[in-house]
Amino acid sequence: MIEESIKKSIRDIVDFPKPGIVFIDITPILKDQNLCSNIVDAFVEELKDLDFDAIAGIESRGFLFGLMLANKLNKPFIPIRKAGKLPYTTIQQSYDLEYGSAVIEVHADAFKPGAKILIHDDLLATGGTVEATSLLIQKMEGIVAGFTFIVGLEFLNGKNKLAHFSKNIYTLAKY
Numbered sequence: 825m826i827e828e829s830i831k832k833s834i835r836d837i838v839d840f841p842k843p844g845i846v847f848i849d850i851t852p853i854l855k856d857q858n859l860c861s862n863i864v865d866a867f868v869e870e871l872k873d874l875d876f877d878a879i880a881g882i883e884s885r886g887f888l889f890g891l892m893l894a895n896k897l898n899k900p901f902i903p904i905r906k907a908g909k910l911p912y913t914t915i916q917q918s919y920d921l922e923y924g925s926a927v928i929e930v931h932a933d934a935f936k937p938g939a940k941i942l943i944h945d946d947l948l949a950t951g952g953t954v955e956a957t958s959l960l961i962q963k964m965e966g967i968v969a970g971f972t973f974i975v976g977l978e979f980l981n982g983k984n985k986l987a988h989f990s991k992n993i994y995t996l997a998k999y
């Protein structure tokens with residue numbers, strides 16, 4: 825089962841990046857090319873009936889599997905970056921997360937109005953990051969088609985922030 829393989833691979837780092845946070849480190853997954861392929865295949869299976877035009881991946885860990893998945897599905901990839909990194913005209917959104925606050929942005933020409941965008945990130949915690957990404961997509965007149973996560977920290981109830989953007993929320997490993 826993909827969920828068990830993911831849970832076996834990832835590790836918990838206590839008190840990172842701040843005291844009181846148990847950080848879910850996904851980097852061991854990246855050393856296992858079979859597991860990486862199986863994760864992409866599991867997402868492909870989950871998404872087989874979903875209609876969408878492009879995948880938006882969130883810096884930085886959302887880039888890892890977001891681009892692999894977009895490439896596998898022959899769809900464009902849209903990088904959502906932390907403020908100040910994208911060189912062209914951008915649209916911005918601020919947000920809070922488990923251990924701080926930040927601003928994300930996207931290139932103003934990343935997609936056309938009406939495009940259906942699947943949002944991908946490695947992990948759903950409070951949902952602040954993907955909520956901000958959803959607001960960014962809506963600012964640009966895009967439609968949020970759904971969400972994919974490798975890991976979901978269900979006890980933080982991040983899904984509550986997402987349901988009004990899209991009910992299509994796919995999480996491979998839940999805690």
Ligand SMILES: O=P(O)(O)OC[C@H]1O[C@H](OP(=O)(O)OP(=O)(O)O)[C@H](O)[C@@H]1O
Binds near residue numbers: 886946951953
């Ligand atoms: O659901 P939330 O509470 O918003 O938290 C989840 C976000 O936090 C982490 O990113 P982080 O900002 O640490 O950046 P990184 O991917 O560059 O490590 C993770 O990759 C998600 O993007």
Ligand SMILES: Nc1ncnc2[nH]cnc12
Binds near residue numbers: 849921923947
């Ligand atoms: N506990 C956590 N582990 C890894 N990434 C995170 N992003 C937000 N909370 C996190």
